[in-house]
Amino acid sequence: MKVLVVGTGYVGLVTGVCLASFGHDVVCVDQDWQKIARLNMGECPIYEDGLEPLLREQLLANRLSFDTAISDSTDCDIALIAVGTPPRNDGSADLASVFEVVSELGHKLKQGAFIGTKSTVPVGTAHSIETFLESMGRQDIRVVSIPEFLREGSALSDTLQPSRLIFGVPDEESLRVLEELHRPLEVPVVACNRATAEMIKYASNAFLATKISFINEIANICERVGADVQQVSQGMGLDPRIGSSFLRAGLGYGGSCFPKDTRALVNIAGDVAYDFKLLKAVVEVNQRQRTEPIRRLRQWFGDLSHIRVTLLGVAFKPGTNDIRESPALEIGERLRSQGAQVQFYDPVVTRFQLQSQEFVRVLDDPYMALEHADAAIIVTEWPEIVDLDWARVGAVMRRRLVFDGRNVLDPAALEEAGFLIENFGFHPALLLASARDSAVQA
Template identity: 50%
Template structure:
């Protein structure tokens, strides 16, 4: 098929590239000329494993191209894919400025019937607004479908090529058939729904996963107080097929471009129909507070953080990505600075993006993990990069001025720590806390 993808962020770029690799002719459109020029040169504006190689392969094969000219790009497309950003407004609602603006530009440009496939995450009812725009602005018939994406940054190419399911929400039989044909090489698990249900499936899925993360973090906090090990608790829970083992890893909370934005948006969607989503509000509150456990544990060890040098490993919200949107590192580093500490930070990939948003005189951005940890009063591990996992606790102890390690991602085992003198705090594993000990309360029934 001939596809035009509007927007070259994570969703649009990965989707367009993967569709071209399936043999489709794909044109990716973006208004940012510098981004398009970079892509035309075979370079990638985001870090995503495997993406650069696919771009080069399919560009050379003539199946993939990039342009800023939306009007020209949409003319010969069988399907136009909307994949522009829907960032959060100050009140948590999704900002529809970009997607409605793109739809308007398409409506004024097309010269024949089209299928519009929305992959952007949008509130329930948005695709109806898009359809109404076309009816008002264009004489050509348009079929609109909601086809939400479920890819994960860091494994986006793999997720796109091997999806758990494809959700297609449309009232058009013609659109249904063409979109099914497009996705059939990827999976037989294609669910057809009405448009509003497809829009809600995306929000409900992300909200549920965020809930699992906040739930296991709450369990971890209780484990620390009663002397249980959250890793064993999560393993025992995960064997239950009704629960499953995914998203039960305790840590410092979720971040990134999806979970924070989508949970807030769903709270607002509920509020607009006079429903208070109490559970999801608690999920957001728990996630926000979980990040500050790192600070509380540092204060337990060091008491006064003023004048202390704190090393931070990990600035991206998760490994295998350079995305720092809503990364826990922001609040943690800001809190350290507020307490009077200085920070030595390192990330294998995300440092340039993080520095653009937080350039502070008391934050030293380092070129290696060792440089960051060298002579620091404590080390905080915030992202579970494999590079950090390869460094032994004994080596960490040798680098630090004072042997204090806050492991926000439970990367290190009891065996690895056994022969060190590290004062070590993890998440929900009180049996591994060395140094300052909390007394396990005597429980009465």
């Protein structure tokens, strides 16, 4: 098939490269000419394991190309929209870019072509696109919904080996086309109407976000009653009805999907006069969780002015250079506003921009970043951070205070190295006191 992909962010680029590897003839379009120039040279603008070699392989096979504009004579069978849908101030999704693309496609697509939405869009968007095209006199174009479920850091494997495919289609012919587009993949397929497909995407992300906020609330209770949240998570996760994924307490979710999609679903519910109280609480808990390290620092130091803090990790998760909605940015901003000196380390991210437009340099040597620090906060569970030589860390820090924001370090090992360590849902002193109480009662 001849495929056009509009947008070369995480979703668009990974989708385009993988569809080319299926044997399709793929053209990816993006207005960023510098990005397109890099892509045509085989350089991947995002950090994603295995993506760049596969991209180069498809370029050499002449199955993949990149351009800055949709050709006036495009003869693609299906055009996939993968542009951004950023949140507005009220949390709703901004579809301006989506409909700009639809308008252009309406003028350029051949008779009988298909348009598929890969962007995460509110329920009812496919129908709105169809109505818009009809107003242009393009009743011949069929609109389908193909939500994606890739995770940054494992986007390639998630696309080549997905857990399921969701096809939102208006008729049998549309279903046949989507099956042909994804023919190499032998996975469960859910064929449904387009509104259902759009809701599946939002519901999936909202449920996973709920699991994260739920276990963070449990962690906060564990700290107060002397329980260990990691063992609580393990015990819960062994129940097949619950599962172990997304049950690790920490700084909460970030990235380009969960924060945006949870707020958007709250807004979608509000538009139909439904108060989604549960999801509102999920969002509130997540926001509160990421400021917890600052509260701990105040317990340790009182006034935070003139202390030096190192944030270990800037990317919102390991395996990616994406910093969107990363807790590191908010924590760093808040610490700086209270007079603290802040250093950043990340193995992939080299710099980022604050809300003040100031660019911040990110060090690529963790030990250099930790020199003379009064405290360190684990923000991202990169292996390079988890496996640090903590004896060496202790030698370069001014004070040995660590807040493990991802619950990935061994508290006993760090305490043996002379550190005071705290995390979410586990206080060694409380557990020891509980054990003593149990022994006395026995």
